[in-house]
Amino acid sequence: MMSRVFVTDCEGPISKNDNAFELAKLFIPNGARFFKTLSQYDDVLAYLEKRPDYSAGYTLKLIAPFLKAYGATNQAIEDYSGKHLKLIDDAYDALHHISSLLPTYIVSTSYEQYVEALCMVLDFPTSNTFSTHLDLDKFRLEEKESARLKEIREQVDQLSEIDVPDWAKTISDLPTDARSTVKKLDSFFSSELPEMGAGRLLTDIQPIGSRQKEETLEKIRRRHEPPRTQLMYVGDSITDMNALQNVRREGGLAVSHNGNQYAVREADISVLSSSGLPIAALGEVFAKSGRTGALRLAETWPDMADDQVSRELAERLLGMEEHPRVRRITRNNLRELTEASNQFRRTVRGHTIGALG
Numbered sequence: 001m002m003s004r005v006f007v008t009d010c011e012g013p014i015s016k017n018d019n020a021f022e023l024a025k026l027f028i029p030n031g032a033r034f035f036k037t038l039s040q041y042d043d044v045l046a047y048l049e050k051r052p053d054y055s056a057g058y059t060l061k062l063i064a065p066f067l068k069a070y071g072a073t074n075q076a077i078e079d080y081s082g083k084h085l086k087l088i089d090d091a092y093d094a095l096h097h098i099s100s101l102l103p104t105y106i107v108s109t110s111y112e113q114y115v116e117a118l119c120m121v122l123d124f125p126t127s128n129t130f131s132t133h134l135d136l137d138k139f140r141l142e143e144k145e146s147a148r149l150k151e152i153r154e155q156v157d158q159l160s161e162i163d164v165p166d167w168a169k170t171i172s173d174l175p176t177d178a179r180s181t182v183k184k185l186d187s188f189f190s191s192e193l194p195e196m197g198a199g200r201l202l203t204d205i206q207p208i209g210s211r212q213k214e215e216t217l218e219k220i221r222r223r224h225e226p227p228r229t230q231l232m233y234v235g236d237s238i239t240d241m242n243a244l245q246n247v248r249r250e251g252g253l254a255v256s257h258n259g260n261q262y263a264v265r266e267a268d269i270s271v272l273s274s275s276g277l278p279i280a281a282l283g284e285v286f287a288k289s290g291r292t293g294a295l296r297l298a299e300t301w302p303d304m305a306d307d308q309v310s311r312e313l314a315e316r317l318l319g320m321e322e323h324p325r326v327r328r329i330t331r332n333n334l335r336e337l338t339e340a341s342n343q344f345r346r347t348v349r350g351h352t353i354g355a356l357g
Contacts, residue, residue, distance in 0.1 A: 003226040004290065006098050006283050007217065007243075010108035010115060010131075012236030013257040013279060014095065014122075016086040018353040019114040020060050026080060027070045028063075030157055032352060038062045039356050040162035041185045043238060046210060047262070048164070048171045057109040057209030057239040060132050062189060064205050065198040067136065069149040074113065074137045082117035088348075090316075092122055094276030097313065098283035102232075103224055104128060107216050109208050109239045130216045132207040145198050152188055159184055166261065214242040228252060232286045232294070234279055236345070237356075238262040253291045255282060256329075258345045261338050264329065269298045270337045272344040273324035277317050281309050282326070301326040 011017055021039075024031035039059045046056035067077075088094075098104050106129040108115050115131040118124075141149075160177035168174060171182065193199050208216065213235075221231065228250035233243050236259040244266035248254040256267035257279060264270055268291075271278045285308045286294045293308060302323065304314045317324065325344075329337055 003224055004102055004230040004232070004287055005105070005220060005224050005226050006102040006232050006234075006286070007105045007107055007220060008095075008234040008279070009213075009236060009240050010106050010110055010118060010129075012259070012349070013234045014088055014091045014106070014276065015118060016088060016349045016353075017084070017114070018349070018356060019081055019110050020063060021353060021356065022084065023067060023072065023077060023080065023111075024063055027067050027072045027076075028153060029070075030153075034066070034153055034156055035059070035063060036352070036356065037156055037159060037161060037181070038185075040164065041182060043164055044162055044171060044174070044182055047238065048168060048173075055207070055209030055211040056241065057207045057212075060109060060111065060134075060207045061202055061205045064134065064136070064201045065141075065149055065193065066153055068139060068141055068198070068201065069146040069153075072136055074135060077111065077134070077136070078113040078117065081111075081114040082120070085118060085121055087121070089275040090280075091276045094280035094283075095122055095124060097280040098287075099124070101284060101287040105130070105220055107208060107213050107220075107243070108132075109213075130208055130219075132205065134205060136201075139198075139201055139204075141198060145196055148196070149198060152192075156185070156188075208239075210239045210242040213239060214246050217243055217246060229291065232283065235259065235267075236263050241266050251291065253282075253286055253294050255279065256341060258348050259341050260345060261342060264338045264341050265334065267329055268295060270327050270329050270341055271324065272341055273326075274322060274348050275320065275324060277313065277320070278324040278326050281313055281317060284309055284313065295328055298326050298328040 021035045024035035028034055042059040045051045045054045108131045110131055111134045112131040115129050119126045159181040162178040162181050229252055231247055231252040233247040234255045234257050235244050236257050241262045244254040248268055254267045255269045256263040257271045282294050285297045
């Protein structure tokens with residue numbers, strides 16, 4: 001058998017959490033609104049402006065000084081993350097089924113404290129994970145800086161949300177109030193914060209964002225030296241866009257699992273399911289028959305050939321009360337599948353988290 005490798009994002013395909021969003025809600029007053037605004041700003045910088053040296057997922061960098069200012073510590077983040085895991089149904093079985101067939105990796109933008117807690121529950125080796133290193137304890141904020149960060153947070157609360165139209169291609173396509181919000185956030189994050197001691201947090205934290213996920217795929221390829229066509233990647237958001245695009249263009253298999261518009265448009269297959277078992281089936285077929293076999297499975301779903309999907313797995317899938325939807329993405333059905341995936345995503349992960357980029 002040719003060397004094939006399975007790589008998946010964490011939040012979305014494996015868990016329902018958005019850990020950074022939840023931490024913002026826990027530590028920062030009106031943290032849900034604050035995080036949403038910064039996440040929208042992140043989408044604009046990465047997707048519309050394509051700002052140099054910026055990568056989708058850097059929201060985890062932007063919120064770090066504020067987490068520190070409001071009292072977050074390494075231990076508090078670790079404790080919260082371990083106690084509030086929300087797994088996709090059958091995530092344990094799916095991950096172990098795939099890892100019994102293929103070298104398997106988790107590549108996540110999430111903070112490493114969350115990924116380590118997840119690995120403990122899933123009995124998955126942390127050595128096969130890549131995530132965002134966060135060490136808040138090594139930084140000390142002066143009281144004056146903490147106070148100023150809290151003032152900035154209050155000012156951000158007063159800014160308009162940055163609603164990005166689906167058709168937007170550049171920042172000039174945004175409404176006037178949204179462009180004003182971007183300009184104000186630029187003044188905070190590009191001008192003021194880098195001059196503060198808290199700016200060290202911005203430079204110290206290097207999230208595994210969209211560009212870094214793509215780079216991580218190269219590290220994994222070098223470790224196993226598979227042909228580029230023998231890599232399967234599963235993602236669900238803007239931080240997976242580059243990796244999905246890379247894998248698809250190189251002839252591997254790119255799968256969106258309850259993905260938003262960024263993920264669906266770059267994937268070969270769309271999966272809508274509250275369970276991880278459809279990914280297990282696709283992973284098993286990919287292990288045996290590569291991209292061609294997995295695409296054929298998507299085209300004939302829910303029919304599963306006995307020699308491709310194990311009987312036990314097929315019976316569990318066919319016996320599910322809520323039947324998973326697995327479709328091959330084409331130019332003709334892209335819009336339909338994007339709308340369906342965005343809607344289903346919200347039912348699985350909640351409206352607020354599901355709407356984040």
